[in-house]
Structure formats: C-alpha cells, structure tokens
Amino acid sequence: MNRFAALLDRLAYEPRRNAKLRLLVDYFRHTPDPDRGYALAAMTDALMFQGAKPGLIRGLVEERVDPVLFRMSYHYVGDLAETTALIWPAPQEVSSTPDAPPRPGHNNPPTHVPTLGEVVEALSSTGKSELPARIAGWLDALDETGRWALLKLITRELRVGVSARLAKTAVAQLGGVDADEVELLWHGLEAPYENLFAWVEGRGPKPESKNPAPFRPPMLAHPIEDEDFGKFTATDFVAEWKWDGIRLQAAAGRAPDGRMVRRIYSRTGDDVSRAFPDLVEALDFDGALDGELLIVRDGLVQSFNVLQQRLNRKSVTAKLLTEFPAHFRVYDLLAEGGEDLRDLPFLQRRQRLEVLVSRIAHPRIDLSPMVSFASWEALAAARANPASVGAGPDAEAIEGCMIKRADSPYLPGRPKGYWYKWKRDPYLVDAVMMYGQRGHGKRSSFYSDYTFGVWRTGPEGDELVPVGKAYHGFTDEELAQLDRYVRNHTVNRFGPVREVEYGKDRGLVLEVAFEGLQRSTRHKSGVAMRFPRINRIRWDKPAAEADRIETLERILARGEEETYPLEDRET
Amino acid sequence: MALRSTDILTQTPQGLYCPLGDFHIDPVRPVTRALITHGHSDHARAGHAAVLATRETLRIMAVRYGEDFADTTEEVELGEPMRIGSVSVRFAPAGHVLGSAQIVIEAGGTRVVVSGDYKRTEDPTCTPFEVVPCDVFITEATFGLPVFRHPPAREEVRKLLNSVSLFSERTHMVGAYPLGKAQHVIALLREEGYDAPIYLHGAMERLTYLYKSEGVSLGETPLVGDLPRTEFAGAIVLCPPSSLQDRWSRRFPDPVSAFASGWMRVRARARQKGVELPLVISDHADWDDLCRTIRETGAGEVWVTHGQEDALVHWCLQQGIKARPLHMLGYGDEGEAEDTAQAAETSEAGAS
Numbered sequence: 036m037n038r039f040a041a042l043l044d045r046l047a048y049e050p051r052r053n054a055k056l057r058l059l060v061d062y063f064r065h066t067p068d069p070d071r072g073y074a075l076a077a078m079t080d081a082l083m084f085q086g087a088k089p090g091l092i093r094g095l096v097e098e099r100v101d102p103v104l105f106r107m108s109y110h111y112v113g114d115l116a117e118t119t120a121l122i123w124p125a126p127q128e129v130s131s132t133p134d135a136p137p138r139p140g141h142n143n144p145p146t147h148v149p150t151l152g153e154v155v156e157a158l159s160s161t162g163k164s165e166l167p168a169r170i171a172g173w174l175d176a177l178d179e180t181g182r183w184a185l186l187k188l189i190t191r192e193l194r195v196g197v198s199a200r201l202a203k204t205a206v207a208q209l210g211g212v213d214a215d216e217v218e219l220l221w222h223g224l225e226a227p228y229e230n231l232f233a234w235v236e237g238r239g240p241k242p243e244s245k246n247p248a249p250f251r252p253p254m255l256a257h258p259i260e261d262e263d264f265g266k267f268t269a270t271d272f273v274a275e276w277k278w279d280g281i282r283l284q285a286a287a288g289r290a291p292d293g294r295m296v297r298r299i300y301s302r303t304g305d306d307v308s309r310a311f312p313d314l315v316e317a318l319d320f321d322g323a324l325d326g327e328l329l330i331v332r333d334g335l336v337q338s339f340n341v342l343q344q345r346l347n348r349k350s351v352t353a354k355l356l357t358e359f360p361a362h363f364r365v366y367d368l369l370a371e372g373g374e375d376l377r378d379l380p381f382l383q384r385r386q387r388l389e390v391l392v393s394r395i396a397h398p399r400i401d402l403s404p405m406v407s408f409a410s411w412e413a414l415a416a417a418r419a420n421p422a423s424v425g426a427g428p429d430a431e432a433i434e435g436c437m438i439k440r441a442d443s444p445y446l447p448g449r450p451k452g453y454w455y456k457w458k459r460d461p462y463l464v465d466a467v468m469m470y471g472q473r474g475h476g477k478r479s480s481f482y483s484d485y486t487f488g489v490w491r492t493g494p495e496g497d498e499l500v501p502v503g504k505a506y507h508g509f510t511d512e513e514l515a516q517l518d519r520y521v522r523n524h525t526v527n528r529f530g531p532v533r534e535v536e537y538g539k540d541r542g543l544v545l546e547v548a549f550e551g552l553q554r555s556t557r558h559k560s561g562v563a564m565r566f567p568r569i570n571r572i573r574w575d576k577p578a579a580e581a582d583r584i585e586t587l588e589r590i591l592a593r594g595e596e597e598t599y600p601l602e603d604r605e606t
Numbered sequence: 607m608a609l610r611s612t613d614i615l616t617q618t619p620q621g622l623y624c625p626l627g628d629f630h631i632d633p634v635r636p637v638t639r640a641l642i643t644h645g646h647s648d649h650a651r652a653g654h655a656a657v658l659a660t661r662e663t664l665r666i667m668a669v670r671y672g673e674d675f676a677d678t679t680e681e682v683e684l685g686e687p688m689r690i691g692s693v694s695v696r697f698a699p700a701g702h703v704l705g706s707a708q709i710v711i712e713a714g715g716t717r718v719v720v721s722g723d724y725k726r727t728e729d730p731t732c733t734p735f736e737v738v739p740c741d742v743f744i745t746e747a748t749f750g751l752p753v754f755r756h757p758p759a760r761e762e763v764r765k766l767l768n769s770v771s772l773f774s775e776r777t778h779m780v781g782a783y784p785l786g787k788a789q790h791v792i793a794l795l796r797e798e799g800y801d802a803p804i805y806l807h808g809a810m811e812r813l814t815y816l817y818k819s820e821g822v823s824l825g826e827t828p829l830v831g832d833l834p835r836t837e838f839a840g841a842i843v844l845c846p847p848s849s850l851q852d853r854w855s856r857r858f859p860d861p862v863s864a865f866a867s868g869w870m871r872v873r874a875r876a877r878q879k880g881v882e883l884p885l886v887i888s889d890h891a892d893w894d895d896l897c898r899t900i901r902e903t904g905a906g907e908v909w910v911t912h913g914q915e916d917a918l919v920h921w922c923l924q925q926g927i928k929a930r931p932l933h934m935l936g937y938g939d940e941g942e943a944e945d946t947a948q949a950a951e952t953s954e955a956g957a958s
Contacts, residue, residue, distance in 0.1 A: 045769075047873065048882045054773065061772055100752065101924065107917045108753045112872055121753035121871065125894070179757065183873075473851055479863065479880045480855045522853075531851075531880075 036177060038066050039074045039151045040184035046195040050476035055197060059205035063232070070151045072227025075206065077155075077188055079199040080305070081226055084158040086191040087170060089115050095171050099124055116186035123174050123182055148176045152227065158189065200303040210235030215252045215447045218304050222246040247288030250300040251323055251369050251377070252447035256454035259438060263455065264411045273381065273441050274406040274414055275366055276426060277456055279339045279434040279550075280327035281346070283307075285363060287318040288373075310351055314361045317397040321372050324388075325445075326365030326403065329432065336362075336432035339565065340553045365392060366403040366437075369445055377445035384445065406436060414438075418457060434550065435459040461548040462590055463570060464489065465581045467499055468543045471521030473531040474506065481514055482521035482533060485569070487545050491560075491584040499537055500560045500584060505547060508568030517572065542578035546571040552591045562587050609714040611742040611907060614693065617932060622720060622744070622911075626713055627691035629658070631720050634936035641695070643722025644706035645670070645785055648937050658682055660697060662705025662820055666785065669812050682707075684733065700724040701735035702889050703786030704817055710738050718742040719903065725888065726895040727759065730793040731786070731822045735899075743905035746937075747913035748890040749868050756868055756892040762885040763794040766864060769883055770842065777838040777858035778883070781847035781865040784810045786889050788844050789817045791866050792824045794887070795842065805830045805838065807845035807854070835859060851880060868892065897921060912937035 042062045049055050063071050076082045096105060096119045105122060112118040149157075154173065161169050170189065174182050187193050200214070203221060206228075207214040212235050223246030224231055233239030282302040290296050297318040299308045308315050311328075330337040330345055345359035368388040369377050376384050385405075392402050406424060408414040414436060417423070422430040435458035443453035466489050471482035484506040488499035509517065520535070520543055527534035536542060548570035555563035562584075616623050621633040629639040636653040643649055643659075645666030650659070652671035657664070658680045667675045682688065684707060687696045697707040702723045709720045719740040726735050749756075770778050782788040788810050795804060803826040806814060811829055818824055830843060838858045849855060850863045865881040868888030876884035891899060896918060900908055908922050908929040915931035922929030 041765075045883075048876060048884065050882070057772065101921075103920055104752050104917055107914075107920075108751050111751055111914075112753055113874060117873055118753060121755065125755065179755070473880070475880055476882075477860070479851045480853055 036149050036151050036154060036173075036181050036185065038062065039070065039077075040177070040180040042074070043184045043187065043193070043195050044180050046197055049196075052201065055201060056205055056208065059197070059202060060208050063205060063209050068229045068232060069227030072229060072232065073151045073155045075202055075228055076226035077151075077193060078195075078197050078202040080193075082155060084155065084189075085163070087166065087189045089190065091167055091170070092116070092119055092186060092190070095119075095167055095174070096122065098171075116190060116192065117183055119174075120179050120182035120186055123179075148181070149173050154185065154188070155226070198303050199305045203304065206231065206235060210237060218252050219249055220244045221304065222249045222298065222306070245291065246296070247290050247321075248286035248296040248298040248323075250284060250286065250298070250304045250306075252304070253282060253284060253302050253325060254367075254445050254447060254454060255449040256437060256439075256456040257449060257451065259455035259457045267411075269408065269410050269414070271440060271442075272438050273385075274408060274417075275403050275437045275439070276406060276421060276429075276433045277435040277437045277458065278327040278329060278336075278364055278403065279432050280329040280342060280364070282325075283328045283363065284323060284325055284369075285314070285318050285365075286323040286370075288321045310346075310348070311361050312351060313356050314363055314399060317363070317395070317399045319397065320391060320395050322391065323369040323371075324363070324365045324391075324400075325367035325369060326363050329362045329364055330359050331362035331399075332360065336429040338431060338553070339551070361399065363400045364403045365400060367445060380442040380444065381439055382441050414457075418459065433459070461550055461570075462552075464502075464547050464549070464586060465544050465573060465576060466502060466547050467537050467578045467581045468520075468535055468545055469499060469501055469537055471517070471533050471535060472504075478514075481518045483514055483518065485517065485521075485545065487547060488537075488560075489582045489584050489587065497539065502558070502560045502562060502584070502587060503547065503549070503564040503567045505545075505567045505569050508548065508570055509572070513569075513572060517569075537578060539579040540577075542581075544573035544576040544578055544581050545569050546573055552587060554591065560584060560587075562591060609716045611716060611718055614711055614713050614716060614718050615720070615742075615744070617934075621934065621936075624691075624693060624711060627693040627695065627711070629690060631709055632722065632937075640676075641709055642667070643700065643709060643720065644702055646703070646723070649722060652676070656680070660684060660705040660707055662816075663707070665816055665820075666705060666813065669816055698736045698738050699733035701726065701729060701732055704732050704789070704820060704822065706732060708736070708738065710740070716741050718744065719905075720744045721746065721899075723748070723890055724899070725891050726899060727756070729759075729790055729889070730797060731789045731817060737899065737902045739904050741905060742907045742909065743900060743903045744909045744911060744932075745896060745900065745918070746890065747896060747910045747915050747918040749888065749892050750896060750910070750914035750918040752893045752917070754868060754871055754892050755894055756871070756886050756888050759790075759794055759887045760798065762866070762887050763791070763798050766842070766883065766885055767795070767798060767800060769862060769864075770840065773862055774840045775859065776840070777861040778842045779850055779855060779858060779861045779863050780842060780844050780885070781850045781863065781867075781881075782844050783867075784846055785813050787866055787887070789814055789822060789824060790889060791844065791885075791887060792827065793822065796823070796825050800842070801825060802841070803828050805833075805841055805843040807843070807849055809846050809849075810844060830857070847879075900927065901925075 045058055046055055092115060100122050108122050109118045157169060173185055177185060203217045204214040207217045220242055223244035224242060230239060230242040234241050284300045287297045297315050298306055299311050299314060301307050330342045348355060368384050368391060371387060406417055408417060418436045421433045426433055438455040438457055440453050466487035468485050469488045470486040472484040473479060474481055474483035484504055486501050486504045488501040490497050491500050521533055524535040525533040526536055547567050549564040549567040551565040552562050554561060614624060620630050620635045620637050622631040629641050630637045631641045632643055632649040633640050638655045640654040641658045642663055645663045650667050652675040655677045657676040661681045664679050664681060682697050684697050684699050687694055693711050693713040696710040698710055700706040700708045700722050702725055706722060708722055711718045717740040719738050721744060723746050724735050780791060782791050792804050806827050806829050808829060814827055835857060847865055855861055862882050864883035864885055866885040866887040868890055870876050870884030870886045906928060908927055910918050910931045911934045919929045919931050
C-alpha cells in the first residue's frame, strides 16, 4: 500500500504527461504482483467493490479525535479524506503519556501494514457491518500518505490525473510493446493482470483476449492545409459532416457463456458504459461502431453546450436521461460478427455499416450522412452552408467536414494521408488584454493565461467587460513577448494574477478566435466563449478600436436562431 | 508570595514587555531594550537602542540590517543566568534556527518561559530545544492544528533524492526560506550522503556563509550566478520560495519545483503554489510536539502568541491548563509564514 500511496501522492502534483508516464513505469517495474496489477485496476477504474461513504469515514474519525479539533481542522483543510488521513492519531501518542488521563485520541498498535492487494481483496469480501472496523484497522497501520491513498481509493475519488490510456501506455512501455496492443487485449483481462505483466516482461505468452466487446484504438484525422487541396484529387475522397459532439466507440458481442456484453468506450479507451445506460440498451448487434455522441431532442441535434450538461455527472438520474437523451451518430464499422473489418477500404466498411444500422433499427443510432461533392469548390460551398446541402436543422451542430480517402483502411492513431478534418472557420473578435495569470508546469514562470474584454457602454461611459480567457494559440516566442508585456504593464497583483493597463488610450489588443458562444449567468458579460484562443497579437491596433459587446450579441442571436429556427420566429 | 505572571510579563503595542526588567522581547517596533529570541525578521527588527541576543543572532541581524542595526548590542551565552532590573534572565536553546533561544524569566518564585519559535526534532544546524519547567509557557502555534504532523525530515529528503535519481536530467529547484530552512535542508542532504554541489540563489549566500563560519558543515554550495545551463542538469538548486515561479527559474532545464515547508502537509496548499514535489520539512513544532512540550514544561498556564491559536487553546483547556491567545500581530511574516507579495517583490529585485 505504501508504494502505491507514494505513487498517487507524486502523480497528484505532477502536471507533465511524460513525467507521469515515467513515474508509472518506475512503479510497475519495482512493484511485485499482484499489487501493481491492483494499482493498474484502481487507475483504470476497473476495481469492483463497494465503496465507503463519507459518513462512515467521518464517524470513524470522530471516535478517535476531539470533534472540535476535527471540525477546525476540516474547515482548514477542506477535504475529508485528507483531513482524516492527517489527523488520525499516531501510535506513539499512547505510549508517551502513560499516566495521562484517557483522551479521545487513541490508536491500537499497528500489527501489519496492509498491501494494496490485501486491501482490494478484503474490500470485495468484507460485509457491510464489518467494513468500519476493517478500515479503522488499516488506518491505524498506515502512515499519512498511506491513509490518504486508502481513503481516496475506498471513496472512489482517486483523481490523480491519469487516464486509463496513460496507465496502459505505461504498462506497454515496461516491456517495449505497442500501447495499442495492450489496448486490444485490455477489456478481456482481469485485475491483477499477472498474465499481462508476464507477457510485456517477456516471461509469458501473450494473453488471449476473451472479451467479446474489446476497445479498438480509434483512427484520428489531421487538419487539412490549403496546399493539400492542390495535391489531392477530389474523386479519391469522400466527405461527411464533422459533428460537434464526443467521439465514442460502441462494442457488443456474445461471451462464451452466452451472455451479451455491451460496452461504450471513450476515445481514450475508458469504459464509460455506466454513464450512458440509454445508449447501452440500444447496442443490439455483434461488432464495433465508431461515431459521435450527440444529444437529440425531438429529432433535433443540440449544441455542444447542451451535450456538456449530460457529461461528467456523478450519478445518471432518470431526469438527466429524459432531458438529455443520448444519441449515437455512427460513421464507421470496425468489426462485425467476429470479423475484423479494419483492413477493408473505407467504402466497403461503409456499405456494411449502412446495412447494419438499418438492421439495428434503433431510434438512438443513426448514420452520419455522406456529403456528396464533385470538386473541392463544391465541398467548400457545402461546408460554408451545410443547411443548403441537406443538413437541415442539424446545421448548427456541424463544425465542418471530415474528408476521408475512399480506400482508407482503419488505422489506430493519426496516420498520415487518409483522414482530414476541415473545420468551419472560427469566429474572430478583437479584445483587450485585462489580466495575465501564471501557467502550470513548464509555464509556471510565465504569465500565459490571459483574460480579455470588449467594450460596452457603462454608467460612466465606455468600459471593458471581460468576455473570456485564453491560454494557447501563440508560439513560444509570442508567449515570451506576452509574458514581458504583462510584467511591464502590471497595475495590480492578486496572487498569481496580474491586472495590466487598459483603457481607450492604452492596452494590448488580442485577436481571439473561438468556436461558439453561449449565454452565461456566471460571466459578468453574460456570454461565455467556446474554445477561445489567441489568433494574433495586434500590437498595431489601438485599444479603443477593439470590438464591442454588441458584436458578440449579434453572433449569439444568429446562433440561437439557427439552433431553434422554429421557436419565437419573428415574421 | 509568588508574583502573578502578568507582573512579570505584559503586552504592549511594541510586544511582550517585562516591567520589572524594563525590556521587551522580540518587539515589533523600536524600543530602548530588546531581548531577541532568533534572527527571523518578524522577531528581530532593526532600530532598537540596545539589543541582547546570542552571538549567532547578533551576527544574523548584522548580515541582514548592517552592523549598525542597534545602538548597542550585548552577546549572551546560552544557559548563563543574568540579572536585569529585578528579574533573573537566562537564554535556553530553542532548536529553531542557528542561535535561536527561549528566554526564561524568573522573579519572586515564578518562572515564565518565552519560547519564541521552536522545534523538537533533530536539526544538525542548531542546538536542540531544552525543556525548561515553568509556571507560564508562552508558545507559538504556527502549526497549531492536529492535521499538522511533520513526518521525519529525513524521509522527505529521501523523497527528493529519489526524484533526483528518477529525473536525472532535470534540475530540482527547492524553495526554502533563506534563514534556517535552506541550511537545514542542505545539512540533511549531506547526512543522507548527497555530496554533489548544492547550488544557491544569491539571496542565500551570506546567511549560508555565516552558518559555515559558525562551524556548520554544509559542503560545497556554489552560487547559481551566471553558470551555464548545462551545469544544472540533475542538480539541486536552493532558492527562496518566490523564485520557484519567477523568471529566474527559466535558466534551468525542465525544472522540478519542490518546496520545503511544514505547510506542504496540506495538499491543496502545495497545489495552489504549483509545487510538484512538496517536502514537509519544518523548523516549527508540529501539533504533537506543541502538545508534548506544553505537557513537559509542567506549565499551569499557557499563552499562545501567533499561528493557529484557537485549536491549541482549546486543547489546553481540555487538559485543565489555563490558556489564552495573545493575538499578536506582526509575527509570522518570515520563516514559514505564507510568502507575501512583498516577499515576491524582494526576491525578484534581488534575483540576478
């Protein structure tokens, strides 16, 4: 448990992906089975046990610690697991004062520091009534980091910034195998994965995947460049709409025991089935579909903002399912009836996909239509106005086109020469920098996050109102320039944030690109930008000439009209 | 009849005052006679007429404020009793930083101990804390909540060394307060067998030199100065905490930012500061040691100067010990206090 705790502790502070990977590989290399396997399961959310509720933890700690001191401490620390881990009485407190009157803090002398394996195995076999005593015993035996990690584990709040994909990549690196190979086997394996570790370390045969619904790493697209159109022949390619949703993979198949297995995976291979019970029940086929998660109400695709309200919810309530019905718009078929189709040319897969979708005939699963075009110019026109070529009311949920070679196989990762995305042009606005904030990790010495505002009419004339914050879009050289600008024009400091000079006659104009707008009650300006980034630094432009809030209001009004064309239409 | 404790020590706007001896202890404003517990700038200020302190504390003050920091200075030996006015005074080691002392005052059969800042754990750079039995114990409470329990400092240093071996091409920048913590960390690293040069930010040069001249062995500690970037791959660099995120840090290849402080015990705090490798190394007593020390002094009355007073006062009352918070202002500005905007300014100006 201690090694695992030390790993989690270190991961929780580490912002760099590659450093996380190093820490994980180092841990897997130096930790024996079965502990490392259970750690892998914990980080990929593959452990099955009944978690402990916060009330149970609080009850345990209040048996041991003066409740007043606990309350003061909890107030200060702000996290139950951490407060408990820190405040849990240490064993030496008992022995140092043999003649002191009995105090609320006590601690049974530690007997045996549990291994992660013991904890996980005990959690799945311990009955509800014995659980508190079990946990208290572990807390007695572990040190602070150990207690913290234990409490995070059993309350299912691990959150150390490691995706399932990253953990699997670390296992793969351990033995120099391809992460995609681990991925393919993954969902047929079970904790503590001893056969997987044996294989990557060259000590055993490759495990057989018995999973009837495995995850297959998705194929990704490159952004298309202007010069590509000159190089490519339009007739070698086909096009689809690029939907503004979430990429998902749905796999289903029959296990050897006859049971149907249905899984929904994120693009990183996380099993997200639990979040989408309404989609899982629609997966009545044997194969693997690639497509986009959308929210469709009354036959109308909703904006990404609406979709976001369905995501990242802890519990999926009936209300959520009704208000945000999940929909799967599919564009590829990776396997069917036990046959791997990924080597087939795209158009052949597409034909089989069309047949399969019509056979599934479920209202929540439909085909992403092909966009027909004779020339790149025709496709450009379609992209500029999807509604004109049959996208109808769904046009607002389209963020451009996907261009795919008609003969492209389905290759994991981002292979060159097959798939391209041609996004709709972003919106642009000229805004004035108002605040700079320090970044994280490599950027911690740079003011790299910029809050910017546009003009509006205030009670005392024109004033700038913040409309967003951006932290990318610029080159390293531009970052250095922006950082210098913030430092040299600071008028106020608030911790990591600096307010810079701005006004009609001074200030720096930033050309900000963004994908969309929504109304927001949390922002002073009443609008929130989607995916804002710095497109250009307008060193040349006077702040007084930056855009006004009315510009954003117009974009917003246009967007709403396109999303809800049938409502409140003025005639 | 024993004197009342308030006859021996009272609070004035300048700080703790002993009317029978006509002196202040660690006054926050200029006074005619000041007894100073240790060299941190919130306790040791310039501008007093007469200052009485240990040799090391006087030297630290001279380094920080210049030789003329007071009109007259007088050096005291730890443990040597002296008479000031109608009270007897003795300095006892506090184990906080080099030269740190508690001040023991006795009059009419009552003994009051002003602990200053202190710690109980071993520190190779200063004389260990001495428990002085007393009637009134005046304690700090910087880490006066039961969540503050410092792990053994050696384990934290090992954590740093493990990271250095895992990320051997990256610079490990360790934020540490220039007086006390920096030298404490260096000494611990040396005890763990790390004998490579430990590079210093300019702000630490003179105090580290002072420690060495007082016989504390710290090994090779070159200045970062203008050494080439390549020099720092895999190296440990010590700097003031505010420099961790300053432009100064950009001279190092892909630095890991570590921070040695008792505050690092609380994860959210470490994360707020963007620390990637928190090291819980403190020069203050943790909760367990605060409680233990109060018990060991046998004091029937405890005054809490600064820090998290409420929890410690609550604990004392539960133990049947009279206790009250002094709510003293002006302490906790250096050492393990949160670094303020002002501290950031100073270090940016001083960075080279």
